[in-house]
């Protein structure tokens with residue numbers, strides 16, 4: 001906790017008196033830090049985790065675009081915005097972690113709950129609005145442009161083609177059990193990627209991680225948080241999170257008020273669904289192989305992995 005106080009003082013010139021651990025996301029720790037004047041939300045990516053470099057390397061590329069949206073679009077009240085260090089940097093770090101600081105949003109995370117009609121309306125309007133913006137905006141979007149690359153390719157090749165003696169026996173068994181299915185999914189996603197690379201689908205700003213743990217409600221307003229996946233991409237990168245929802249038709253109607261004649265591209269949709277599965281499987285395996293997890297974390301991760309692997313076998 002002293003470390004957090006030091007980081008806030010040194011990099012943000014903020015003295016905090018209260019630090020409360022929060023339920024963070026999948027990849028980072030989270031704290032509510034406050035003094036008598038203000039509350040902040042501090043996100044900490046531990047350097048000991050295998051996923052941290054990949055998750056923090058994009059910060060400098062995407063934050064200027066979020067800031068642009070904050071200043072130039074109607075999304076100001078619907079997005080969470082990062083606070084800068086006294087030197088004007090988006091993140092800071094010490095030996096143990098990479099730190100990001102936000103204003104604390106007083107509200108609730110949608111998480112396991114369902115959206116109300118009003119929230120469905122708000123979500124549809126926010127996403128429709130976000131997708132209005134593309135590469136023509138006045139900040140550079142090149143570095144967040146979709147390249148249709150397939151994640152964990154080398155990693156999968158390596159673990160699928162070796163006897164994995166360094167792995168714990170239960171993980172090795174899971175991998176060998178699902179070898180064929182993982183290989184098949186990799187091939188399908190690679191093929192879709194090749195085809196999409198040659199297509200000229202319109203690309204727009206997309207959040208790309210639109211699950212309900214990234215939606216918060218505050219004073220009757222829906223706020224989308226966790227913009228670390230921001231990309232210039234075919235809009236199916238976002239719509240894939242909504243298409244299985246019971247309200248998808250309502251969503252689409254509202255969406256089409258802004259994007260007339262919009263039609264889903266099924267190739268892009270399948271690509272994003274498949275790639276997301278590979279990403280999740282790769283990340284779970286990476287955690288199980290490289291991170292030091294507690295027994296409970298390990299069990300949870302194996303359950304998630306099992307669920308994903310079973311879903312690609314259908």
Ligand SMILES: Nc1ncnc2c1ncn2[C@@H]1O[C@H](COP(=O)(O)OP(=O)(O)O)[C@@H](O)[C@H]1O
Nearest residue numbers: 024025026027028041102103104105109213226
């Ligand atoms: N600015 C904020 N104020 C209050 N709570 C927040 C804020 N940002 C995130 N949270 C809470 O912390 C959780 C994890 O944050 P998130 O940014 O999604 O991290 P991760 O990248 O690890 O998923 C969210 O589900 C939400 O409940």
Ligand SMILES: [Mg+2]
Nearest residue numbers: 025213214226
């Ligand atoms: Mg999140």
